[in-house]
Amino acid sequence: MRRGPTVGAALAAALCCAEAAAAPGSLFDDFESGDLTRWSGGWQPAPSNSLSASKAAAHRGSFGLRLVDADGSSGAGGQNNLEHTVNALTGRYRARFWLRLSSSNGQGMATIAKVLSDQGQAVADVKLRFPGGAVLLAGTDLGSGYLEEATASRLALGQWHLLELELQGVGTSAGQRQLYVDGVLQATTGSRNWNGWSITKFNLGEPWSDAREFQGTIDFDDVRAGPESHPSRLALAGASEVAVGQCVPLAVQLRSSFGAQVAPPGISLEVLLAATGAELSFHAEASCSQPISTVTIGPGETSASAFALPQSTGPARLEARHPDLLPDSFSLSVLAPVAAVSPPEQEISSGEIATLDASASRPSTGHLITAYLWRLRQGPTGVRLSAEAKQSLALEVPGDYRFELAVQDSLGGFSAPVTARVKVAGEVFHPREQLQGCGATAGAPLASLLSLLALPLRRQLRRAASRCFRNSRLR
Ligand SMILES: [Ca+2]
Ligand SMILES: [Ca+2]
Numbered sequence: 001m002r003r004g005p006t007v008g009a010a011l012a013a014a015l016c017c018a019e020a021a022a023a024p025g026s027l028f029d030d031f032e033s034g035d036l037t038r039w040s041g042g043w044q045p046a047p048s049n050s051l052s053a054s055k056a057a058a059h060r061g062s063f064g065l066r067l068v069d070a071d072g073s074s075g076a077g078g079q080n081n082l083e084h085t086v087n088a089l090t091g092r093y094r095a096r097f098w099l100r101l102s103s104s105n106g107q108g109m110a111t112i113a114k115v116l117s118d119q120g121q122a123v124a125d126v127k128l129r130f131p132g133g134a135v136l137l138a139g140t141d142l143g144s145g146y147l148e149e150a151t152a153s154r155l156a157l158g159q160w161h162l163l164e165l166e167l168q169g170v171g172t173s174a175g176q177r178q179l180y181v182d183g184v185l186q187a188t189t190g191s192r193n194w195n196g197w198s199i200t201k202f203n204l205g206e207p208w209s210d211a212r213e214f215q216g217t218i219d220f221d222d223v224r225a226g227p228e229s230h231p232s233r234l235a236l237a238g239a240s241e242v243a244v245g246q247c248v249p250l251a252v253q254l255r256s257s258f259g260a261q262v263a264p265p266g267i268s269l270e271v272l273l274a275a276t277g278a279e280l281s282f283h284a285e286a287s288c289s290q291p292i293s294t295v296t297i298g299p300g301e302t303s304a305s306a307f308a309l310p311q312s313t314g315p316a317r318l319e320a321r322h323p324d325l326l327p328d329s330f331s332l333s334v335l336a337p338v339a340a341v342s343p344p345e346q347e348i349s350s351g352e353i354a355t356l357d358a359s360a361s362r363p364s365t366g367h368l369i370t371a372y373l374w375r376l377r378q379g380p381t382g383v384r385l386s387a388e389a390k391q392s393l394a395l396e397v398p399g400d401y402r403f404e405l406a407v408q409d410s411l412g413g414f415s416a417p418v419t420a421r422v423k424v425a426g427e428v429f430h431p432r433e434q435l436q437g438c439g440a441t442a443g444a445p446l447a448s449l450l451s452l453l454a455l456p457l458r459r460q461l462r463r464a465a466s467r468c469f470r471n472s473r474l475r
Contacts, residue, residue, distance in 0.1 A: 025086040025087050025089050025226050025227060026224075026225065026226030026227070026228060027039075027084045027202065027223065027224065027225045028223070028224050028266055029065075029222075029223045030060065030061055030063075030221065030223075030267075031053045031057075031058070031061075031063040031064050031065050031221060032061045032063055033063075034053050034062075034063050035053055036051070036052070036053055036065070036082060038084075039082040039083060039084055040083060040084055040085040041082075041083045041085070042080075042081055042082040042083050042205070043078065043080075043083070044080050045077060045078035045079070045080070046069075046073075046077070046078065046079050046212075048070040048071045049067070049069050049070060049071050049079050049206070050066075050068045051065065051066070051067050051068075051081070051082060051205050052065070052066055053065060053066075054066035054219075056219075057100075057102075057219035057220070057221065059098040059100065059160050059219070059221035059222060059323065059324075060098075060221055060222055060323040060324050061221075063221075064098075064219050064220060064221035065204070065205070065219065065220040066102075066217065066218075066219050067080060067205045067206055067217065067218045067219075067220070068217050069110070069206055069214060069215050069216055069217070069218070070215055071212055072105075072213055072215050073212045073213075074211070074212065074213060075211070075212060076208070076209060076211065076212065077209060077212050078206075078207060078208055079110070079205070079206035079207070079208070079209050079212065080205050080206055081203045081204060081205035081206060081207035082203065082204050083201055083202070083203050083207075084201070084202045084203075084204075084225060085200065085201060086199050086201060086202060086226075087200075088118055088198040088199070088200055089170065089198055089199040089200075089227055090170050090171030090172075090197075090198050091168075091171065091227065092166070092167065092168055092170070092227050093115060093167045093170060093202075093225075093226070093227060094164070094165065094166045094167070094224075094226065094227070094228070094229060094230055094256075094258070095113060095164075095165045095202060095223070095224070095226075096162065096163065096164040096165070096222075096223075096224050096225075096230050096232050096256075097113070097162075097163055097204065097220050097221070097222060097223040098160050098163075098221045098222050098324075099112065099155070099161050099162075099163055099218065099220055100158065100159065100160045100161070100218070100219040101128070101155045101156075101157055101158070101159075101216065101217075101218055102157075102158060102217040102218065102219050103157070103216045103217040104130060104133065104157060104214070104215075104216035104217075105130075105214065105215040105216055106130050106131040107130050107131065107211070107213040107214055107215070108130055108209060108211035108212060108213030108214030108215075109127060109128065109130065109209055109210040109211045109214060110128045110130075110206050110209055110214045110216075110218070111125050111127045111206065111207055111208040111209060111210070112126055112127065112128060112204070112205070112218060113125070113126040113165065113202075113203065113204050113207075114126075114201075114203040114207045114208065115139075115165070115167060115199055115201070115202055115203075116199070116200060116201040116202075116203065117170075117194070117197040117198065117200065118197065118198045118199075118200045119197060121140050121197070122138070122139050122140050122146070123139050123140075123167060123170065123175075123177070123194065123197065123199060124139040124165055124167055124177045125138040125139055125208070126138075126163060126165060126179065127148070127210075128155060128214075130214055132154055133154050133155040133156070133157070134150060134151065134153070134154055135151045135154070135155060135179070135181055135186060136148055136149065136150055136151065137149045137151060137165075137178075137179040137186070137187035137189065139177055139189070139192070141175065141193045141194055142173075142193040142195060143173075143191075143192075143193040144193075149187045149189055151179065151181065151186035151187045152186065153186045161181055161182050162180075162181070162182055162183065162232060162326060163179065163180070163181055164179070164180040164181075164183075164230075164232050164256065164257050164258070165177070165178070165179050166179075167199070169192070169194065170194050170197060170198065171194060171195070171197055171198055172195060173193045173194070173195045174190075174191065174192075175190075175191075175192030175193065175194040176188065176189065176190045176191075176192060177189050177192065178258070180232075180257040180258070182326065183232070183233055183257050183326045185257070202225045204220060204223060205218075205220075206218070222324045228262075228263035229256045229258060229260040229261060229262045229263060230256060230262065230263065231254035231256060231262040231263070231265050231302070231325060232255070232256045232257055232325060233254075233255045233256065233257060233325050233326035233327075233328065234252060234254065234255070234320045234321070234322060234325050234326065234327055234328045235251075235252075235253040235254075235255045235328050236250065236251070236252055236318060236319065236320040236328045236329060236330055237251045237253070237330065238250040238318065238330065238332065239332065240330070240331070240332050240333065241332065241333050241335060241364075241366075241411065242308075242310055242332055242333075242334055242411075243334070243335060243336060243364065243409075243411045243412045243413025244310055244311065244313055244336040244414070245309070245310070245311070245413060245414065246310065246411075246412050246413060247283065247286060247287065247288035247307050247308075247309050248307060248308050248309075248310075249305060249306075249307055250273075250282075250305065250306045250307060250308055250318070252271055252273075252295055252297065252303060252304045252305070252306060252320050253302065253303040254269075254297060254302045254303065257326075261302075262302055263302075264298075264299060264300045264301055264302055265299060265302075267299050268297070268299055269296065269297040269322050269324065269325070270294045270295075270322070271294060271295050271296070271297060271304070271320050271321065271322045271325075272293065272294050272320070272321045272322065273292070273293060273295060273306060273318070274318070274319045274321065275308070275316055275317065275318050275319070276316065276319075277314055277315045277316035277317055278310055278311075278312050278313060278314040278315065278334040279310070279311040280308055280309065280311065280334070281308070281309050281311065282295075282306055282307070282308055282309075283306065283307040283308070283309060284306060285307065286307060288307050288309040292306065310334040312334065313334050313335060313336045314333075314334055315331060315333055315334075316331070316332050316333075316334055317329055317330070317331050317332075318331075318332065335364035335411055336413045336415055336416070337361065337362060337363045337364055337369060337407045337408065337409040337411075337413060337414070337415040338361060338362045338407075338415055339358065339361045339405050339406055339407045339415040339416065339417065339418045340361045340362070340418060341356055341357070341403070341405050341418050341419075342356075342357045342358075342360060343420070344418075344419075344420055344421065345420070345421045345422075346421075346422055346423070347422075347423040347424075347425060348395065348422065348423075348424055348425070349425050350395070350396055350397070350398050350424055350425065351394070351396055352395075353392050353393065353394055354391075354392075354393045354395055354401075354424075355390065355392055355393075356374075356391040356403060356405075356420050356422075357389065357390050357391075358374075358389045358390070358405055358407070359389045359390065361389070361405075361407045361415070363409035363410065363411075364409050364411045364413060367410040367411045368409060368410045369407050369408070369409050369410075370408050370409055370410050371387070371407065371408040372387055372388065372389055372405065372407055373405065373406045373407065373408065373414075374386070374387075374391060374403060374404070374405050375403065375404045375405075376402070376403055376404075377402045377403065377404045377419070378400070378401070378402040379399060379401035380397045380398070380399030380401075380428065381396075381397045381399075383395070383401065383403075385403075391403075393422070395422060395424045396424075397424065398425060398426030398427060398428050399423075399424055399428050400421065400422075400423055400424075401421070401422040401423070401424065402419055402420075402421055403419065403420045403421075403422070404417050404418070404419050404420075405417060405418055405419075405420070406418075
């Protein structure tokens, strides 16, 4: 039942090269070529059943593999399957694939994947049992014979699930088979005596049925099988605590549920990045200048880097998603210090001392305030300001003085600015003077300056803020 090539020449070429780079005995089929030529063969003992590359069966891309079982005969027998020939492999063998039970009459049983030895023995069978859609892991060995292990996993109708099968110790008397469903370990059968055996075939579809009464439609997509560890899930990692405006690195990695280092995927994976909670953008470079929504893991890579730029405080949850992989997410706290000045307003006579106290300012939890950035925004004359939390100001010239304060903490973030007003009583001889501001924009309040600290020019603006502070001291 081999089928000739039909569509997708470019995709087929890409898959050709990806396969060429894979380990011997490996199979990767996302069915995007629209045919089943990637498989070495198959058999069709039940003429009423069919297997085909189908658009209706796609989990990712345009095509998937669709099995239609219309055979309601009683008793055991083969139904319909594809077969991939493996060249006498020992040691490890792994297979993973997406599976959807699209329709079911709720009766009988279906073996959906089978790994066969050179002796023709079932090293591993993955089965569905109805009613209920329970997933079973089964297989035989030289010691105990055929064992069937029920799992807690049930396949809901119409939902895609990721199944991962791993065999270890093939060819030895200490074999083990394991099955994960949707990233959760469902069954482990150890101490299998597979002494002298090797793996020669991997079958997918419905190679066997213990009770052929099962009738329905099963879809498969993104099948990967072979000795290497196939990527099945994403891992997203980064700092758990960051400051507003801090461009922080993120690591996006490919993993398998078995925890082993994975082989490169052989195709380019465009991973979607998303965040909920605090306002946050993703970027490709450490300057956080160009926003992105996806990051690409190349065909020969198993990881990629990205950067996140939080723009508001609060908890956030960051997530990485790709349709062929289980997603991953992690939580982070976006923190910022809070500036406070007391009193916010006061009135003194000329020559008296005005005190401004910022000691009630708060750093981010678990951190220390590292800088008090004072600035005179408006006043009849310049004022010498220190870098301390408390300012004692001898203000001789009557008029209205407006001061602004921001604080920085050891996490690296800046507070929003706060203002304090000092009115010096007396006859105002000089017109009110709008002092020149600091940084790139003359007269710009510190609020504007600090709001820009979340932008790519953050470092330069920090230096500008320092210059502003030094200049204020000299006035
Ligand atoms: Ca596909
Ligand atoms: Ca059947």
